[in-house]
Amino acid sequence: MFFSLPHSLILLTSAILFQPPTVTAYKPLSDSFLRAIPSPDDTIDPVNGSLLAPLLIPRVPGTPGQKTVQHHLVNYFQTELPRWSIEWQNSTSPTPISGGAEIPFANLIVRREPPWVQPGQSNLLTLVAHYDSKYQPEGFIGATDSAAPCAMLMHVAKVVDAHVTRMYDEMAALGEGGSVAMDMGIQIIFLDGEEAFIKWTDEDSLYGSRALASEWSQTPNPPSSPSKFYHHRTPLSQISLFLLLDLLGASSPQVPSYFPTTHWAYTHLSTIETRLRSLQLLESTPTAPFLPDANGTMGHGHRVSDDHLPFMGGGVEVLHVIPSPFPGVWHKMVDDGAHLDMPTVRDWCRIVGAFVLEWLDMMEVWDEPGEEVEVESGMAERKRWVA
Ligand SMILES: [Zn+2]
Secondary structure, eight states, X not given: OOSOHHHHHHHHHHTTSSOOGGGTTOOOOOHHHHHHSOOOGGGGOTTTOTTTGGGOSOOOXXXXXXXXXXXXXXXXXXXXXXXXXXXXXXXXXXXXXXXXOOEEEEEXXXXXXXXXOOTTTOEEEEEXXXXXXXXXXXXXXXXXXXXXXXXXXXXXXXXXXXXXXXXXXXXXXXXXXXXXXXXXXXXXXXXXXXXXXXSOOSSSSOHHHHHHHHHHHTOXXXXXXXXXXXXXXXXXXXXXXXXXXXXXXXXXXXXXXXXXXXXXXXXXXXXXXXXXXXXTOOOOOOSSOSSTTSSSOOSOSOOOOSTTHHHHTTTOOEEEEOOSSOOTTTTSTTOSGGGOOHHHHHHHHHHHHHHHHHHTTGGGGOOOTTHHHHHHHHHHHHHHHHO
8 A cells, every 4th residue: 555656665665775754863772772661560550550550441432431541641641741742632423322412532642742843843753542442342441452552652651751851952952953853753642432332334433533633634734934844734744653552462462564664664663572582671472573574574464444544544654563363352351451461561561662762763862881891892792793
């Protein structure tokens, strides 16, 4: 699925020769940086973890559980990450069970941008998961679908915030900024209304993502001033990559590469997993890597209908992190906290956290411990490999 031939060619070529336009300074995290990425530890415990436990309730749109979870998400960013902007995108729609009544859907968008950018100037790595749960079976929790991915993103926001703050402060002090590579930000979208109420159709599914993609595609950013800055026409076109997490938290997931135009990004994510495993920084012991397609299949995973579709229709580049096959607990009552594989949940936090830090070029503000010694031992290691 190519949106336009020249753009696709650039992206495909970049996997081999150079980095894509939005990440011209892409530099892998050092081993010491990978080691320093914190574990979510108990915050992601399903019973009393401060991030995950409050999400493990039924949270069907239009019910009190929806409001409870919205409050939890907002409260976290207000109290723990006050530099992030918070925005709601609201819509209503009747559903097959609402008897004609309009049901509210509310997408939460939290964002951390360089302080110097004007509207439309930043390009935004966009991390996405849906926070609603399925109407049936009654009492369904949806731990992998997608409470755990939401909690992972809350954790990742905290991990990157300190580094992002330092980078923005240093760049602002130097008067830098104003290029595509420098104007990188991050946004996290917690989507509502992903699930069908009765049966998955174009109308009964993706209520939140359809409303958001539509609104963002039709809302022009204000004209930039001065005009020398790179300017994105709409909020939709500010998305540098739409990284969608779904159905994560069961053991031994197999996430294929779904799209040729983002296979290069998949490869970065897979490489991070491989490096973390070889450094023994992951806890899980799956029979195969979570992301097995880095060297082989390029973008041939059997595609899955999900929240990326309305955005992809608007030309957004998507990295879909969803296992194939789906977890065995999928859409069953047993998709609850007790059936999460916690080493796998924590490992996803590390993998995604590292990917985000790398994408945002955080080696620029990483103080390598004992830098000269590291370089020497690195050379020695290379000689051993050559020999
Ligand atoms: Zn689902």
